[in-house]
Amino acid sequence: xxxxxxxxxxxxxxxIFSSLMxxxxxxxxxxxxxxxxxxxxxxxxxxxxxxxxxxxxxxxxYVGAVAVLFLFVxxxxxxxxxxxxxxxxxKSTHIPAGLIVSVLIFLELLVVVGGWKQxxxxxxxxxxxxxxxxxxxxxxxxxxxxxxxxxxLAGIIxxxxxxxxxxxxxxxxxxVKKQSYIKQISRDPLSSVELKEVKSNDGVKIDx
Amino acid sequence: xxxxxxILGQEVYKILFLLVPILVSVAMIxxxxxxxWGLVQKRxxxxxxxxxxxxxxIADALKYIFKEIIIPASANKTVFILAPIVxxxxxxxxxxxxxxxxxxxxxxxxxxxxxxxxxxxLGVYGIIMGGWASNSKYPFLGAIRSAAQMVSYEVSIxxxxxxxxxxxxxxxxxxxxxxxxxxxxxxxxxxxxxxxFISALAETNRPxxxxxxxxxxxxxxxxxxxxxxxxxxxxxxxxxxILLMCAMGxxxxxxxxxxxxxxxxxxxxxxxxxxxxxxxxxxxLFALIKAIVPRYRYDQLMRLxxxxxxxxxxxxxxxTASFLFYFEKLPSGNL
Numbered sequence: 012x013x014x015x016x017x018x019x020x021x022x023x024x025x026x027i028f029s030s031l032m033x034x035x036x037x038x039x040x041x042x043x044x045x046x047x048x049x050x051x052x053x054x055x056x057x058x059x060x061x062x063x064x065x066x067x068x069x070x071x072x073y074v075g076a077v078a079v080l081f082l083f084v085x086x087x088x089x090x091x092x093x094x095x096x097x098x099x100x101x102k103s104t105h106i107p108a109g110l111i112v113s114v115l116i117f118l119e120l121l122v123v124v125g126g127w128k129q130x131x132x133x134x135x136x137x138x139x140x141x142x143x144x145x146x147x148x149x150x151x152x153x154x155x156x157x158x159x160x161x162x163x164l165a166g167i168i169x170x171x172x173x174x175x176x177x178x179x180x181x182x183x184x185x186x187v188k189k190q191s192y193i194k195q196i197s198r199d200p201l202s203s204v205e206l207k208e209v210k211s212n213d214g215v216k217i218d219x
Numbered sequence: 220x221x222x223x224x225x226i227l228g229q230e231v232y233k234i235l236f237l238l239v240p241i242l243v244s245v246a247m248i249x250x251x252x253x254x255x256w257g258l259v260q261k262r263x264x265x266x267x268x269x270x271x272x273x274x275x276x277i278a279d280a281l282k283y284i285f286k287e288i289i290i291p292a293s294a295n296k297t298v299f300i301l302a303p304i305v306x307x308x309x310x311x312x313x314x315x316x317x318x319x320x321x322x323x324x325x326x327x328x329x330x331x332x333x334x335x336x337x338x339x340x341l342g343v344y345g346i347i348m349g350g351w352a353s354n355s356k357y358p359f360l361g362a363i364r365s366a367a368q369m370v371s372y373e374v375s376i377x378x379x380x381x382x383x384x385x386x387x388x389x390x391x392x393x394x395x396x397x398x399x400x401x402x403x404x405x406x407x408x409x410x411x412x413x414x415x416f417i418s419a420l421a422e423t424n425r426p427x428x429x430x431x432x433x434x435x436x437x438x439x440x441x442x443x444x445x446x447x448x449x450x451x452x453x454x455x456x457x458x459x460x461i462l463l464m465c466a467m468g469x470x471x472x473x474x475x476x477x478x479x480x481x482x483x484x485x486x487x488x489x490x491x492x493x494x495x496x497x498x499x500x501x502x503x504l505f506a507l508i509k510a511i512v513p514r515y516r517y518d519q520l521m522r523l524x525x526x527x528x529x530x531x532x533x534x535x536x537x538x539t540a541s542f543l544f545y546f547e548k549l550p551s552g553n554l
Contacts, residue, residue: 063329063330
């Protein structure tokens with residue numbers, strides 16, 4: 012049990028420290044690295060309370076895919092310059108909008124934390140011990156029966172946001188030469204190669 | 220508390236017994252790779268240091284250790300040094316769940332295959348960190364290419380894994396192997412095996428998908444600014460990852476430690492040897508492909524991943540699921 016406690020505090024201290032570093036560090040790329048560290052330690056905490064499937068999924072989805080895209084965006088954009096124009100320029104509409112959003116999130120957090128009751132025994136309440144079936148099985152049993160509607164709804168929301176993102180960035184470019192594999196493969200030598208008799212000192216005209 | 224330390228001591232002992240053979244076999248595998256490459260091209264390959272040139276890698280490693288580590292002046296020092304360490308560590312950490320036989324496995328966790336998948340998807344960070352921290356054009360371009368490539372091919376690897384899991388009904392690696400006692404999954408899921416193999420090539424940045432280090436375009440990609448031992452760590456991590464992918468392939472499709480035929484003279488060969496033979500078989504395929512196939516163009520690579528492999532493996536997933544459902548072969552797992 013001592014080892015368990017030691018590891019719990021180890022991971023939670025790292026999680027809190029790195030989430031603080033996310034918002035305080037000056038270099039945006041460093042903040043993303045700290046965000047990744049935060050995800051990893053939260054994943055480890057999930058594994059510690061017995062939710063091994065959730066922990067692994069956090070590692071795969073958040074760390075393996077989402078954070079990589081974050082990192083991409085932060086590395087590609089020159090965020091330091093953006094900041095200047097966002098907060099110092101005259102027509103800055105970002106600050107009020109940002110304030111509204113952050114106040115809303117803060118209020119929501121207050122509501123959530125206010126209605127929170129702490130359990131005395133963490134292990135007994137978090138690890139669902141119904142029988143000897145594994146955590147993943149239990150999750151699958153409820154997710155595809157009792158919560159199938161929410162599950163499908165979440166999927167549809169994700170699909171919609173994906174379509175939206177594609178629609179926003181999609182533009183048809185004209186004049187771009189594209190390689191068509193079908194055309195290349197289905198070319199036949201009779202129609203594309205022609206044998207011409209070339210007269211000496213006369214040359215031949217090739218239409219192009 | 221004392222008991223706890225005793226357990227810790229035992230675990231460290233076990234971990235050492237896992238890591239040392241892996242590091243040695245990585246060194247040997249580098250030699251094998253170069254040797255196969257050479258033989259395909261009618262050269263001899265490394266054959267001078269030691270018997271058959273076996274110690275060539277060790278000589279190379281010694282050379283790297285004694286070389287100076289150069290850190291570019293404009294590099295982000297911490298991240299620059301961290302990058303090869305991350306690559307190497309992640310490549311080695313994944314081996315903790317690989318079962319060599321029914322008994323020989325460091326940690327037999329319930330979600331073994333997810334753990335493997337998670338660790339291999341983390342591998343991209345070493346490369347991005349290295350490319351970004353070098354603060355130079357070619358490494359950065361190489362890192363971005365590599366990250367995009369790895370993220371795209373992970374998707375199809377994930378769906379291939381789901382295909383196998385549908386037939387097994389468990390995320391445990393041991394269960395996956397034991398489920399193949401009657402029939403290795405390479406036979407019913409052969410198209411998935413081919414796609415897995417090609418995706419594994421892309422995932423480990425091997426030729427023909429070695430665009431991150433396409434030397435004609437990007438010098439050495441994300442490794443350009445690295446020297447000495449730091450370069451060697453990238454290099455070892457890469458080969459450890461390749462071995463890991465081979466181990467994953469042999470567990471998912473080739474029946475892990477199970478013998479080819481469960482009849483008298485063949486099943487006398489101990490289980491770990493079978494596992495090693497299967498890993499070696501896949502690795503030799505990797506090495507042969509490196510020698511005989513030219514490099515892909517970048518847009519072709521992306522097209523292959525997203526427009527061909529992903530839809531195909533999704534369709535195959537639906538087919539597998541319907542087949543299992545129709546013939547009532549869906550595994551019930553531990554229920």
